[in-house]
Amino acid sequence: MNIGLTGGIASGKSFVSTYLSEKGLPIIDADKIARQVVEPGTPALEQIVNQFGEKILQTDGHLDRKALGSIVFASEEKRNQLNRIVHPAVREKMLHDAAAYKEEGYDTIIFDIPLLVESHLFHLVDQVWIVYVDEETQLTRLMERDGSTREEALQRIRAQIPLDQKIQYGDQVIKNSGTKQETAQQIDQLLRELQQ
Incomplete structure (x- = not known):
């Protein structure tokens, strides 16, 4: 189940x-996975930078959540653009993790x-x-x-x-x-x- x-x-x-x-x-935590799929070097982060520009990066190359949040919480269109990048990556990892738990015997x-x-x-x-x-x-x-x-x-x-x-x-x-x-x-x- x-x-x-x-x-x-x-x-x-x-x-x-x-x-x-x-x-x-x-627990398969979508928020934790959403952070993992936008780590530096991931395809999702690269797409986010292409969409929103370098201003959403911290100096160390990590995502600046506050900067990105100020953009996407103010605009449904921008929020949808972000979701189209992040959600497929999150779903893929969630299904992968669920399969692993099932193999371990969790019902x-x-x-x-x-x-x-x-x-x-x-x-x-x-x-x-x-x-x-x-x-x-x-x-x-x-x-x-x-x-x-x-x-x-x-x-x-x-x-x-x-x-x-x-x-x-x-x-x-x-x-x-x-x-x-x-x-x-x-x-x-x-x-x-x-x-x-």
């Missing part, structure tokens, strides 16, 4: 992913994919689990986490499908506006249901 874990920015998906990992489930694999819904990656997974928080909680957490202004935080939240809409794509919804213990209890229940 491949489970797609998703949510919105600052929804607490990382907590859920970490908890599942602690329960012994292998259930968690695909931690923040933009699963936006990128229509449903074909990669058997079930979609959505981590949900209300927008005010999401906004507060994002401002606290990144030290961003309310406007900056709203801009980043609005770059994704609102969680209120996203939950319709979920086979399961993990409500994460309460305590970590309450969230953990929901996850434990979902894992029990998987084993039945």
Whole structure:
């Protein structure tokens, strides 16, 4: 069973992913893979530089995420250009890693994919689990986490499908506006249901 874990920015998906990992489930983390596929010398980084120019590189040749972020978060067109470069490279590595876990004997694999819904990656997974928080909680957490202004935080939240809409794509919804213990209890229940 491949489970797609998703949510919105600052929804607490990382907590859920970490908890599942602690329960012994292998995690394929799309964000980590997205960083790996744009390391210096990779084809994806070369394409990004060709598309956006040398200004998105740090002096050591690594991607300057903040510089690139300021370009793509302000323009849906630019964001789509970036996604057309990065997403295929990420998908290829995710499938490679999943095959390796299956060879090791794992039955259930968690695909931690923040933009699963936006990128229509449903074909990669058997079930979609959505981590949900209300927008005010999401906004507060994002401002606290990144030290961003309310406007900056709203801009980043609005770059994704609102969680209120996203939950319709979920086979399961993990409500994460309460305590970590309450969230953990929901996850434990979902894992029990998987084993039945």
